Structures are given as structure tokens and as C-alpha cells.
Amino acid sequence: MTWLDLPADTTFGIHNLPYGIFSTAPHGHDRRIGVAIGPYVLDIAALAADLRLHVADIFAEQTLNRFMAQGPTTWSEVRQRITDWLVSPAHRAAVLPHLIRRDNVQLHLPVSVADYVDFYASQHHAENLGRIFRPDSAPLTPNWKHLPIGYHGRAGTIVVSGTDVVRPCGQRKALAASEPAFGPSQRLDIEAEVGFLVGTPSKLGAPVPVTDFATHVFGVCLVNDWSARDIQSWEYVPLGPFLGKSFATSISPWIVPLDALQHARVQPPPRDPAPLPYLRDVEPWALDITLEVRLNGQLISRPPYAAMYWTPAQMLAHMTAGGASLRTGDLYASGTVSGSATNQRGSLIELSWGGTEPLTLPDGTQRTFLLDGDEVTLTANAPGPHGRTIGFGEVRGRIVSSVSA
Amino acid sequence: MTWLDLPADTTFGIHNLPYGIFSTAPHGHDRRIGVAIGPYVLDIAALAADLRLHVADIFAEQTLNRFMAQGPTTWSEVRQRITDWLVSPAHRAAVLPHLIRRDNVQLHLPVSVADYVDFYASQHHAENLGRIFRPDSAPLTPNWKHLPIGYHGRAGTIVVSGTDVVRPCGQRKALAASEPAFGPSQRLDIEAEVGFLVGTPSKLGAPVPVTDFATHVFGVCLVNDWSARDIQSWEYVPLGPFLGKSFATSISPWIVPLDALQHARVQPPPRDPAPLPYLRDVEPWALDITLEVRLNGQLISRPPYAAMYWTPAQMLAHMTAGGASLRTGDLYASGTVSGSATNQRGSLIELSWGGTEPLTLPDGTQRTFLLDGDEVTLTANAPGPHGRTIGFGEVRGRIVSSVSA
DSSP: OOSSOOOTTOSSOTTTOOEEEEEOSGGGTTOEEEEEETTEEEOHHHHHHHTTOTTGGGGGSSSSHHHHTTOHHHHHHHHHHHHHHHHOGGGHHHHGGGEEEGGGOEEEOOSOOOOEEEEOOOHHHHHHHHHHHOTTSOSSOTTTTTSOOEEEEOGGGEEETTOOEEOOEEEEOOTTOSSOEEEEOSSEEOOEEEEEEEOSOOOTTOOOOGGGHHHHEEEEEEEEOOEEHHHHHHHOTTTOOSTTTTTOEEEOSOBEEGGGGGGGEEOOOOOSSOOOGGGOOSSOOEEOOEEEEEETTEEEEOOBGGGOSSOHHHHHHHHHTTSOOOOTTOEEEOOOOOOSSGGGOSSHHHHTTTTTSOEEOTTSOEESSOOTTOEEEEEEEEEOGGGOEEEEEEEEEEEEOOTTO | OOSSOOOTTOSSOTTTOOEEEEEOSGGGTTOEEEEEETTEEEOHHHHHHHTTOTTGGGGGSSSSHHHHTTOHHHHHHHHHHHHHHHHOGGGHHHHGGGEEEGGGOEEEOOSOOOOEEEEOOOHHHHHHHHHHHOTTSOSSOTTTTTSOOEEEEOGGGEEETTOOEEOOEEEEOOTTOSSOEEEEOSSEEOOEEEEEEEOSOOOTTOOOOGGGHHHHEEEEEEEEOOEEHHHHHHHOTTTOOSHHHHTOEEEOSOBEEGGGGGGGEEOOOOOSSOOOGGGOOSSOOEEOOEEEEEETTEEEEOOBGGGOSSOHHHHHHHHHTTSOOOOTTOEEEOOOOOOSSGGGOSSHHHHTTTTTSOEEOTTSOEESSOOTTOEEEEEEEEEOGGGOEEEEEEEEEEEEOOTTO
């Protein structure tokens, strides 16, 4: 459909067109917005200026924020225009000089993140953690099926894929110990998640209904919410996770537009009890995204996002139900994506059942939690039109030893 | 000491010199940095340009962030320069045209807040809440005396003093009810707190020791962390407060420089057990700040910040112990300041003991939680040099009814 000669199995085809921030100069001084297409980045900052697109200047920014702030009409117009450039042979000569092989660019954090909220929207994940941590109680807390539980995370430590993750130090208390000790986390974990980026802001005091999801949310990325389980379990009562989560959260560099996921929309699982009216689905916004988790290149899990109890539209409605405003650049993530099967769990604490059942990797080595030097990569695919696949690229991070160990 | 004729009882004297963002034009188009002195704002943006201060351009910004990012050497130089202007009669003629009566300016949110963290650093407050919510357990959780408990709040809903607060709607479940209901909060509360603004950023993976507090923290403000207790108590297990706190957090418009609080430094209360080494006090950073809480103009509490268990230097060291980086504009607050006496409690839930013992106001009316139309004002004073008082101005907010009630 495009005049470009793309590999047949590319997941960055003409129906995807994710946005990112790239540079070609040393030190990233020339950051600008690009669109991934096959093995290339289309330099839309340069192309839009050449072709006199009326919003050309917003593509020369160092983050997607100004573009995301334009709202869905501009998002659609720009997407249509980029599609035209890559489909109509008339544009071939103008476009070709602005295609750069992705091997030759650096990718950067695509957005300046405003507030970061992390949810807990997988029933399988919440039940697994309940069984591991509170074996004598009901696995779900009484509120769980009434509202998408969430909390604010640290926006300032969100890093782009490829950034090394320093093993955090912190207080952790062994069950048998009477006092906590300070040192490097011994239960360093991943959380495989899907993230949603807000483009259109909202006003303080004005809740955003479930029906306005696509008006506000610009696109979707992958999130690895690194978690130090030992630090978290000592600190989190009563005010929730803090240092167990604040040292790093990695996101994928390519933001897949919501428009690219129309074929991935599916019905959410049945909910019982029925959610309160402000959380009732009007249009289905569950998404058939399948994640893959690799540890040092070896596949260890395939978490299915379609199995999530709460949809991103419900999370958005809940987040704003009390009147909290949205800002361009707000990022909210699903929480760990886990399916019902053991090989669909999105965290090592589930895969190793709290560290009691080491996971055997395809190469025969075993893991409970992450070792220094381990590299974790998340990828994901969703169905696109005409049997094509929409890819999300990857979010990758390697553990390096504590500085102050 | 200044050539300006100031009221003898001003708390914005020559030893204070707090910074804020003000405007004089309609709609606030001409926002810039000013310094409060007596009943005036000194337009340092204009004055610094006139007097060719080398960093003059940073005062024409719409927030304090660029100035705060300069670090303590510049903060001290600028403070010394402003003191000179207001003390040396030689500068009188140059300075006078840039003094504007505070009645004639609008004040704005002084900073673009990066991450917002709220602590829980008052032992009296934590014990009171423990007794109210968990009467059959120990009032403090086992971790409380080992680490300053904190969590991330919503930075995007931090508003400046004077902004109305819309009563939030949300899910709350009556004890006797089997299901939650959605509607306006019926237990809307205040939290009287002290906030600390980070100027100098730090690197990801590099903890900031307690000894570096004054290198990173630029100044201090008052915080009212409005809280919907019914929404909070239903949602907060297991991941902490979310919508119960995210609808609004009000801060005072004047940021008192840390340098102005040297005479307010006192020894913190004794700690038992001794904190882990990374949390040990080197210099005393407890601060003798006395807050006053007024409801519709009537004094209801005088919370003493000096009684806090954890100091702001310890909170900063803890927040970064896992390697989390600081950004210019990070705000962290103490949590509710409560003293040992009943009239030193910094929240209505404590003052009315969970709503069971209505508070009688000086005018004879009673309150458990806030009614629509109620206006809450926090002020505070600290000792300055030569028997003078350092004031913090005020943080004020009025409750307006829910939009979707």
C-alpha cells in the first residue's frame, strides 16, 4: 500500500505510524519528532516544513507534548497526511530524502511526563499478589472490583528504553529480623505494563467521562515499572509504594497512536458486580495487545492485555472522577499485565511465586529475582487491518550494581 | 535596618524576603518574580534589569524554577543584593519606583511543580490516625519509626492560595453498607503542612545525603493538602491515597528562602530507635515554625512544626536513598503537622476525633468536617534574628459545592 519497499513482516507498517523523538547528531542536540515506518524513521519535522504543513513547527520540538496538546482533530489530520506521503507515489521524491535508517538514529524520552499514575487493573495479577502476600485472606481487597485501584508514581524517574537501571538500595526487613537493614534490593523485579499518554488537557473540577477517552488519550506505549519487592513490602503500609518503585520506570520510545489500535479493540471481560455508572463501558476499550517478556533474550512470559478487568477508558474516568485535571504529558499505566496461565504472568514475583519456585529459563538457568547484568526486554503486538500486525517496538533495560553497595 | 518605613509588626521584614510570582496587568499576562517586603512587592525583575544584575533575565520568568535551578551560591548572592538595595540609602531612588503595594497585585502559583511527595512525619498525627482508624492495633505501623513514610501526590492539581476547592465526588462506603455509593465527599478535611521546594537537581542513581539538604532545597511554603476522608478510607488499601487527595492541594504564594530560617533551626525530638546511618542528623534541621489554622476566620489550631519526628533533611535523604533523582520544582511536604495537645492538631479528623466529637468554634457553631462555603486559612511564623518574626503569608481556600452533585 506504501510505495516504500518494506519487509513483509514489519510491525511498523503503514497502519501503525508511531511517533517518537530521535536525533542524528552527537549528544542528541538535534532532537525532533519522527515517525517509524519499517526499518526507517521519517523525519516529519523536516518534511512538514518542506511541504508547508500548517502545524510544521510543532514537529521541531524536543518532545511530543506540543503535538499531543493539539487534540484529536489535528492528530487525525497529521496521521492522514503522513499516510498520504507514504502511499501516494507523487510524494515519493519529496519524502525519500527524509527517511533515515533507524540503526543510524538515537531515540529519546518521547514526552515530558507531567503526572504518572500506575493502576492495578489485572485481576490475575492482583489475585496472585494477594495469594502470595496474604495467604490467609481473600486474594482481592473489598474495593478491587468496585474501582480501578491506582496511585501516583514518580514522573521524574521515567526513562527511555535502553537506560541502565541501577539496583536501588533501601530499607528491607527479613521476616525473621527484628530490625530493618539498609542495602541493595535483593528482590528486584519487573512489571510488564501498557501505558497511556494524555494529549488533551482537562479542567480542574471537571471529570472526564468514559466516553471522552479518545478525545484525551493520544497514544500507547510499553512500560516496565521496575519494582524492589523487599523495599516495597517494608514501606508500603499504610500509604502505598514509594521507594520500591521510584528509582526507575522505563518506557518504549515509540508512541502508537490510538487510531492505529482500532482493530485491536475487544470486549472487556464480564464484570461482577456491575461497576457504578461513571465506570460503565459505553464503547468497548479493552485492547487485544499481547506482550512478550524476555530475560537476556529468552522468552519468559506472554501477558495478554485483553484480559485486564479495567479498561483504559475506565481508568481515565476514575482518575478524574474527583475533579482532578489532566495535563498534556500525563502518563497512566495499567499495572502489571498477567493472564490466567502461569506463562502469562507479567512479573517475576508471580513467575517465581514470591521467590519460592525459581523460574527455569529456556537455557536451563534459573531466576527468582533479577541479577546484576540481567537485561529485560518487553515487546508487544496487536492486530491491525488486513491481517497486519501493529508493533510497539520494545522497552529494554539492564540492571547494574548499586553504587553504594 | 531598611530605609523603608515598615510596620513594626510586619512578618515580611528585611530578614525574610520571600519570593513569589506576581502580576499587575489584567489576566496576569505580565507575570514575573517579586520579593515581599512589608506591605509591598519589590519588582526585582525590573530592578535587576535596571541595576544590571548578571542573572537579571531569570527574574522575568513566569515561575521561580529557573532561579531555583541556579543553586545556593546564586541564591545567596541575590539575597545579599536585595538586602543591599533595601538597606543602603544609596539605592533608595533606584528601588522606590519598583515597590508596588501588595493590594494591587495578583499572586500566582510560584513554581511549576515537578514531582509532589507528601510525607507523614508527625508522630502525633500518625498516632491519632492510627487510634481513630485501627483502635485495636498499635497506633504506629512497625515501619513508622524506621523511615519517613511518604507517597507521591498529584503535581498537576497543586493550586495557589485563593483558588476555590470544588468538593470532590467519589466512591465511599458507609460501614453498614454492603456496596459503595458515588457522590460528593461527606468528610472533607484539611491537612496543615509545611512544604519544601527543591531548586538544585540531582542525578538518577545518586542518593542525596542529609548533609546536602541546604544545597538542594531552595525554600519553604505552607501547604493545605485537602483530603476527602471517606473517599480515602475506601480506596487506600493496598496502594495508598489516590482520589482522596488528588482533587486539590493548595500552597502559599510566597516561598521563604531557607536562609531566612537559620534562627528557626532547633534540635529534633529524640528518636528511639536510632535511625539507620543514612537518616542520622548531622546538623539540626528541625524548624520552629508555628502554624495557625483558621476556619472562617476563627482560630481552631496551632500546630507546632518543631515537634515533627522527621526533619526535612531526613525526608530528602530518604526520598533519594533508592537513587531517585531530584528535579528543580520538586515539592515535598511534611504531612499533617500535629502537636501533643488537642488544640495543636492539624486536621479536622483529629480535631473532631474521626467525626465523633464535633469541634466547637469560637462563635459557638460546630464542625466535624468542612461545609460548602467554609474558608480555611493557614498562616505560620518562625523566629528570626533580633527578636523579629519570619512570616509565611497564608494559604487560603474556600469549599464550593460539587459540580455533579
